Structure formats: structure tokens, C-alpha cells
Amino acid sequence: MELSSRSAVRALAAISVAGVLSLILSAPAQAGPIGADGYCGERELCLFRLLGGGEQVDYTYDDLDFTNDNYWYYTGLGYAQSYLIVNNTVSRGNNQDDRCTATLYQLVGGGGSTITMPPYLSISNMGDVGFDNKASAVKWRCP
């Protein structure tokens, strides 16, 4: 009886660990942004959750609602989507586009204060420009 009870506890513990890992490592189905793959390439705005290392997300197109966008993290083999939401958690960013300007908005839908990121601009600490953990939307302009 005691043995089976211990087994049950172990089984429950295993299920809990698996559940937590699944929560950490997996993202909701169809999470945004559109076209993101975790790799920060040319023609993209790359946003990071932490000042050093950590999760990142790549924006190719307009996205006026970061509340349904998830970061990506490096697994050692490639990038996988994290459960962490982008909205109000961005700490740094690079505009890697060579001609388009990205404007970050404080509020979902594109409102409130803004940070304009011309081509090649890199902001290593959003706190330095009063925008730490504020970004909620992005709009591109390509002249």
C-alpha cells in the first residue's frame, strides 16, 4: 500500500514537472508575430526581453498588438517559441532594416508615447530612452 502510494506520488510529481516544462517551453497555438522565427535577420526589428541574453522576437511587419505575441528562445539547435508575452516587457531592440523606420508605441493599437527607430538604430537599453517595458505595438514606414 505504502509502495503504491509512493509510486502514485512519483507519478504525480513526474506529471507536474512535465506540465511545468510544457508550460515553460511551449507557446499558445498560432501565437504571433506574423512571419517570426526567432532569428533576427536583415529587414527586421529585433526586440529582446532582457538587457543581456534571454528571449528575443523578430518583427517583419506591422503588429499593433503585442499581447498575443510570444518571444523565442534558443534551444541549442534552433529557436522555439516561448510562453513569454512580448507586451510591456521589451528591454532593448535593433532595427536591422536598411531603409524602413519602425515606430514603437506605448499602447496596443498604436497610441501613447513612441520611440522612433530609423534604419540601423540599436537601443541597448530601453530604460535609457524612458521606454523600458513599455512597447505594445510596432508600425513600419518604408519611404
Added chain:
Amino acid sequence: MSNSAYRRAKVVIGVGVMSLAAACGSVHAGAGTQSGTADTKAVPRLDTIQTFVFPLDQYQVTRAQQAQLTNAMRASIGACMQRFGFANRLKEKVPVGVDPFPRDRRYLFIDPALTAKYGYAGAPQSDDTDKPDDAAKKSASMSVDEQSLLTGQGQQAIRGMPVPSEGCTGEGRRAVSANTSDNDEQLVMKIDSNAYDLSMKAPEVGEANKAWSACMQRAGYSYTNPEQAWEDPRWGPRRDGGALTEEEIATSTADMKCKVEVNYLGVRAQAEADAQRQLIAQNLPALQRFQKNLQVKLGNARKLVGE
């Protein structure tokens, strides 16, 4: 507020603006601009801030100047890539850009005539300057070596030559910023954000929020501040491409009419102008250096693009 009441409010705004013009000369009828007055008690009546002149505007890099700096970066990066034997993909000059949205969105305002048609989305934006669809192809046409050379990530020698620090992009930044006294590229951005935050704490803004909330309450809506209405999750499906609802149209239109009724734009613009003046005074030497450095950069830019 009924349509007739709204029309009356528009007339009051018009009269208010004309009175201000006559009283203090802060309105330039010909140019259609209005500036934040130094008298903090005088709040202008505004139904747009599109042409409102903020104190910090004189320090902002203009769109034309930004295009010059971007083209200089492109010229420098293109030359760097060529030096390593790669194609110069950046020969074309970038024209002057435009703002992505009307400035009124800073205070969450859209003309009520537009919310009546489009809700909080406002008028549809022209697609002519949006990201082209082939942007998703991103690095497909660029080799790994080119990417390393562009960014400075990856191998530090390519084709027998050392990669510049931070790649050709870093080389471009250094070329544009040569002979400047400070790395102050983000100074105005910082003051702009801080002034916005500071203005939100102004008692007048708090009062305007209360007046707006009371107006919305009379119209049947329960929001403490405009941010709650603007970011209401009920509009999420429309932002993701879903249909615009009658509920959003009604709420957003009541929201904007209430902002007109309480002169929300006037109060917010005046409070932010006051905050900017305060921060400009605190940062004046740095801002003066910023202006000098910008002129140096523009001079560098002219040389880099061969003008």
C-alpha cells in the same frame, strides 16, 4: 454627446483658438500652427495636435535630416561590403519618410468622424509605405559571410581580411559619427519620453482624466482613464483582422466626443509642453552639444554620399 452638441463643441473650439490668436499671438493662422505657451495657466483649446509646436521640436532630427543620415550609413555600409568583394546592395538612396500615424494618437485621439466609420483603428493607413511583402524573404539572398560582415557576428575574418568591429554596420555608424563630442544619438528621444511621463503626473491631466471619465459615465461607459478604453481587450479581434463591431464604433466615438468636450488634447499638450520646457532647461548644455553633433554628422553624411 449628440451630433449637434458635438458641432457646437467644434464651434467653441474654433472660437477658442481664434480668441487665443488674438490674445497672445500663439496661433499662426497662415501656417496653421500653435505652440505651447509659456504661461501654464493658458490652456489652448485643441481638436488636433497635428500642427501644435512643442518646445522639444526644435531639437528633433527632422525627417529630411534622418534620410540624409540613413543614406550616409547605406553608402558607408555598401562601400565596406564592396571592399570585401561583395555586391553593394545599398546603392539606391532612401527618400524622406512620413509619420506612420497622425500625431493625435499620442493622446489617444482620433477625429470622431473617423471613429464613427473605423472605430479605434482610425482611418485605414496608406499601404504605399508599408513593409513590402517580400520582406519575409529576409536573409535568403544574403550569404552567411555577408551577414557576418554586415553585423560583425560570427567569424571575424572574411576572405583574408579582418571584419570591422560590429561589422560594416559598426563601421558605418563610426563614419557618420566621426568627430562628434558625445554618443548622444538618443538624448532627445529620452527627454521626449520623460516629458511625456512627467506630464501624466500633472494635476491638470488628472483632472482632465476625471472629467473625461465622468463624460463617458454619462454616455453609459465605465472607464477611469482613456488608456483603458483604447486598450479594451474587446477590440482585440478587430486588431487581428476580425470585423469591426458596432460596440467599438459607439464606444470610440463617445470617447472622442468626450475628449473634445473636456478639451483633452489642449490640456495634455499644454502639460507636455510645460514638462518639456522643464527638462530642456535641465539638459540645455547637453542639447546644445547634441545640435552641434548633429551638424557634424550631417557634414559627415554629405561627404559619405559624395555631395
